Amino acid sequence: MKKYLLISMVFLLVFSCEDPYENENFVVYDLYPAATYLETREDEFSQWIEILKYADLYNAVNQASKTFTLFVPDNDAVDAFLSEKGVDNIADLGVSYAKALVQYHIIEGEVPQKEFLIGGKLTKATISGDYLSVSFDDNENTEGGLNSVYVNEEALVNEFANEVTNGFVYALDDVLTPLVETVYDRINENSQYSIFKEAVEATGWDEILSTVYDTVQNEFGGTTVVKRNYTAFVVSNATFGADGIASLSDLASKVGASSDYESPENMLNQYVAYHLLSSTRYIEDLYSFSDGDSTAIWSTRASKQVISTHNFWGTNYVNYDEATSSGIELVPGKTDMPARNGILHEVDHYMPVFAPNPMTIIWDVCDFDDVASFVNAYGAENELGDIYQIPQSGEHWIQFTTDAIKSYSWKENSTAGWYPPLGYLVTKTNDGGKTNTYKAYKNDMLVVNLGYLGHVTMQTPVLLQGRYKVELFYASAGSLAPFVSGGSLCKVSLDATENEVYVYDGAKASVGIYGMTLFNEIEFDETDAHQFKVVLLDARATTHSAYRLQLDYLKFTPIND
């Protein structure tokens, strides 16, 4: 029997007309791995091949075990790039430069044409750890469509997704310039900023502004790499000159500094720290306000000092002073200057430390640098790109680890559900990113599922001295129905001031953001940051599998008499 079956199988193999590949074309003979493919078009790409070899990455991109997407500038592009750099040969720029350059042009993984043409930041990082962005020139005088697609707004794409055995090759009309300069490098390279640069160096901030990645030691001896980001408000020599400052010593005496510049209490040190924020804030971030507001407050690196940004009558200001009806402006064309570890904006005044009036503060409880770094690392790992505060096509619940997250301290007790004990929720969007399903502020929430008597503590931004009403905004959802009737007891505190509240009381068991008052009135004697703590006092926090808090933001509204 077996024999006949075998025979008939052979017949089937020989005579069957069912060809599963019937209508497909296979042109196997012209598919090569990436580097070999470039060799077949040597007359167009020989220069880049040379750079690949010099950087010792030629063989790497020929590996069959991995896939790559290569962005390859043609020979004219490389020539133009070298001549702009003032060199004849890639060797003149050194191996490490060549490596950085090439790594910036390679993504590990495949980016097919259709994914590429979605536009915006690509979701897979380059080998150098950066995200390339795709944009479209929609000016009516351009050819348009496939003929007007740019990478990083600097290199026109000539050819899309040429197929190679281990990925895709895109041909570019220009070399991409990798962002290698740090915030300090940006200050250092511009002679217009020499006084500010000297202040940065004298106070020791140059080292911090040169840091891109920090390796943080954790309590168990392990380490975590944290990406650092800064926003620097730089001042040009000309602007200093307008206030009679011609040198570092002039500046030191203007701000009343003694000579121990490296001390955090030193006035010059404070002056420099006051010009720095611990995160990347583009103009768009600095001047987007919550509903009906036109003012925002930002904690600086100077202890207990904030700057304010305002948009009045269509003009963007920093530290607008109502007493004098004037404010500092940003210098046109000198804003959003990118660096590897942040961004620079030039201001049109030397910007001394200033105390703005108390104002409403909206504080997103996930607004911490280490959270951003941690969440974006998760995004990179899962090929989602940067996802911090960016709504996604599906929700992501990202659990914090004590190694990586230092902005919260927490105590975890046993729980019943699958929700992360403490974590970050990236919301989902159904409209291409315009809104999220919860309508959550900044598209994120802090998830707290620490069990009965579990607690979490975090530091608020610097709040100006005064009296405030404090409200908490949190999310509810259908699965939280058991907690909506009667609420869930929590103890909240700001420093030593405590209050017991019932979260979810009065909310609906449907997806959305709800508000409650934590403190009707609380007084801060001085301008400072505060410790905000939540203790879970609901026994169901341990027993009920749906239990968790999803905290969105705190709102501090000043109380004026």
Add this chain to the structure above:
Amino acid sequence: MINKIKYLLLLAVLAFQFTACNDWLSVLPENEQVSDEYWTSKEEVESVLASGYVYLRDAVPRLVQWGELRGGAIYSINGNDLQTFQVTPDDGSLCSWAPLYKVINMANSVIANAEVVMQRDETFDEAVMTSYLTEAYYLRALSYFYIVRNWRDAPLILAPYETDKISYEKEKSSEAEIIAQIKEDITTALGSGAAKEKYEEDWATKGRGTKWSLHALMADVCLWSEDYQAAIMHCNEVLDATSAFRPVFVTDPTKWYELFYPGNSNGSIFEINWDHGVYNQTNNLATQFGNGSPVYVYSEQMLLDWIDETDLTGSNEAVRSLYGAFVPDVNGDDYANASLGYVWKYSGIGMQAQVRNTVNEQDPNYMVYRVADVMLMKAEAMILSSSDMQAWSVAIDLINEVRTRAKLPVLEPVLEELNEADMLELVLYERNMELAGEGKRWYDLLRFGKRDGFKYRSLFLIDMVVAYNRTANPAWIRSVLNNDDALFLPIETSELENNRLLVQNPYYHATN
């Protein structure tokens, strides 16, 4: 015994192998014809002609996609390269013109052979033969009109592929040449005087080519080629007709939905017919649209437009909005809070929430021309043919007739304060709402945008697509729509391989 079974098994396996070669052994599909000995009786002519309509039916899924997705009023929730303007030559069905050339081949066969058959078959009356010819010309013209609007340039094939003697290789003709041929076909058909005003069977009066459908098509073609006087003339042939069999604009709002259910109504001119009950012909329009789990839904902006329109009449008095052309994803009374709008024309049975019977009513017709469409075509042509206030007020009156039937307030613009663009915007808006989901939107935007040397490219093409289409990056849409060649589809790869005289649309050369 055991051995016998073994041999039987082996035989059975072998038998399967041979029948598996269906490329060789199966009979030709009913609707195909290749034989030299074929053309002997009038029934054969009729059957080939009928095949043309069958192929047209087969093309409907593509007609929906080509006509709607790039316009963005309706989008596919599964994603589609048309709506993201990412069609490549390898996108098979999306850019294959084969469904239309199949119709053309049937039409060509009838045109080439009808007279020969008449000589062979004495029962084939000349009047009947000429009447068949008008239908063949209509099918050919309609198919080429879809081709020209989607590919712009294409091979103009006017003879049937019946023998191996004809070369399959043919270069493209220009848009102008194809348009000229379409007009010539329609003129020939109308000139013969044999185009029917009605057929014996009611469905055929709307489901087969008629004098009325020829005029409607001609008006559409003339609008496309910017021959506005001729467009008006052909619209008038329909709108001013006095024949008892003319299609009429049914002004009764309660009868509006009859256009779609049961269909083949007085207000219709030509619709592609299916009949589930009698012939067991079905399609999936009711499930691809509708509020079950559809593939196609209204875009966000279109939903807002429907909510606005429902606000104007109130939900109980709505005609073509709530439970007319659209149903929300919430209760009808709560329509203002809808987050998704479904297309209702193919799925409902009237201006109410009830869906079509799934057992014997999965056969909604696909509307190609109807009187309201012709009225709005005339309005468009009136605006463009003259800047005379009288012509413009005729246009406004036509729009208002359509609006009045939908129980919407009439437009009372001060014509002296309006310019051509303002007037055109009124027509375009009305077309979008009245003809929603009928596969017209993309061609409308393209026609409005490209006329007069792309005078209105930004206003009516780019800005509209960006406002309605949320499935792609706005900068990408703007950029693509700036490229004249990108407004048309690529020639499918296999066509290029089989016909080496074809030259790909230059826009798609950079594509891989």
